[in-house]
Amino acid sequence: MAEFDFSQAIGEARSKYDTIAEALDVDKLKAQIKDLESQASEPGLWDDPDNAQKITSKLSAAQSQLKRLTDMNTRIDDVETLVELAREEEDTDSLADAKTEVESIAKDLDDLEIQTLLDGEYDERSAVVTIRSGAGGVDAADFAQMLLRMYLRYCERNGFKAKVMDTSYAEEAGIKSATFQVDAPYAYGRLSVEGGTHRLVRISPFDNQGRRQTSFAAVEVVPLVEATDHIDIPDTDIRVDTYCSSGPGGQGVNTTYSAVRITHLPTGLVVTMQDERSQIQNRAAAMAVLQSRLLVLRHEEEAKKKKELAGDIKASWGDQMRSYVLHPYQMVKDLRTGYETSQTQAVFDGDIDGFIAAGIRWRHQQRREAAEE
CATH class of the missing domain: 1.20.58.410 (Release factor)
Structure with a gap:
């Protein structure tokens, strides 16, 4: 040696x-x-x-x-x-x-x-993360809940303050969607590389024939808006609906109409919030998330214009950014960076620092190459 x-x-x-x-x-x-x-x-x-x-x-x-x-x-x-x-x-x-x-x-x-x-425009901010189940039925809803637990455990491991703001439960198992806020310096810069489509391959625990199932979930990460962002939303541009909060399986957990759903009519964006006790608090929280998403939308439109002026840039994230394979072998692999591990249980327990670090380096490289073109 x-x-x-x-x-x-x-x-x-x-x-x-x-x-x-x-x-x-x-x-x-x-x-x-x-x-x-x-x-x-x-x-x-x-x-x-x-x-x-x-x-x-x-x-x-x-x-x-x-x-x-x-x-x-x-x-x-x-x-x-x-x-x-x-x-x-x-x-x-x-x-x-x-x-x-x-x-x-x-x-x-x-x-x-x-x-x-972490030198992006919004990287130093807190983050709002939304997870939605995609194709794959019950398995997809279960996968979405697995991802929610994974990110909350990641925050816990790193000492980040995380608060679940809204959860929509699926009928049989898992969740249709969930939104949570992470308050920590550079939370957005770190978690934004997790945005995209995640794929799970496993033997379905919901299939009585024990067949392999592929399911998908989408992760959206936006920076938390600040007062200086000036995202004005006229009352005429939104529709506000109220309803009773609910728990798993649709079980009623609130007899008052405290939950809020806000629809942004020009873009079709929909935000729901039911974590707070009062309708006023939920409306304020929903408006903050809506402003965050509109901020990102505005940023993406500006980036699109720059891209059109600069020509085609290779910095494309793609629809499917990570695969979690539990059968016939154990492997989690990021398809953008090539980073992978066979420690699948550790990943679902929140050990994703390696994936995030690789993603940040990959994104930095993409930005640098794009700036050189």
């Missing part, structure tokens, strides 16, 4: 760290923290709880990012010193510890690098 090359590994780590630190602009990050600390110390900060939460959340994220950069620099210095001392004393145990630490640093640098690639 070839001897581990500490000089090369540490040199590569140092070079990658310098690139990341330059991209994140440490001086700018420190200035941002100073400004946010000043805003957070204002006497009337909590007079506006929503704005206060936004400021403190941004401050916490910026401080955490700076600490990660500082700690990473210290770790590289420390492991370099450890290797020098271990070589002088011919301490094989310390060299083994140093090798483990160098490998850990390399992995953590890869994770930190992802942050530098």
Whole structure:
């Protein structure tokens, strides 16, 4: 077995760290923290709880990012010193510890690098995710619920605040659709690469003949709108319907007409909301999601115009972006990036960081190639 090359590994780590630190602009990050600390110390900060939460959340994220950069620099210095001392004393145990630490640093640098690639217009925002069952009947509804659990577990694993805003249950099993909001810095930038059509292949638990079934579910990810977005929706452009909230199988769980369905007449977009207790709260939440979707629609129309001017660009996501195969073999594979794993249960338990990281790198590459054309 070839001897581990500490000089090369540490040199590569140092070079990658310098690139990341330059991209994140440490001086700018420190200035941002100073400004946010000043805003957070204002006497009337909590007079506006929503704005206060936004400021403190941004401050916490910026401080955490700076600490990660500082700690990473210290770790590289420390492991370099450890290797020098271990070589002088011919301490094989310390060299083994140093090798483990160098490998850990390399992995953590890869994770930190992802942050530098989240440079899209809305990447730093919170996200609103909607999952809808597609072709495949009961299996598709069950698959949609599996995906909902997968994303909620992903959020839990990463410390992201997630709140289910609306769920439409299917009659036999699973869900027709579900919408949830993820409040975390860069939630949209990370989760937006999950948008598209997901495919499941397995032996159907709903088929008494035990046949293999292919089913589909769609995932839509939009950034949460902010007051500065100026998405005006005239009352004449919407139809608002109210109804009683429901649970699995259509069982009534609310005797008041608190659930809200808003239809945007010009585009046909429909948003339903039933998580809140009052009709007023559900209407406000539904309007926020509708504004988010209209914001994305406007952004897509602008991008389409740019694409027409620039000519055909290869950056196409395609309809089917990921396959989850449980039979005749175990494999989850992203069809855009080629990233795959045989640990299917871990994926459905929320271990999708590798897929998201690969997706972010793929998207960054597509954007760069498109800009060069």
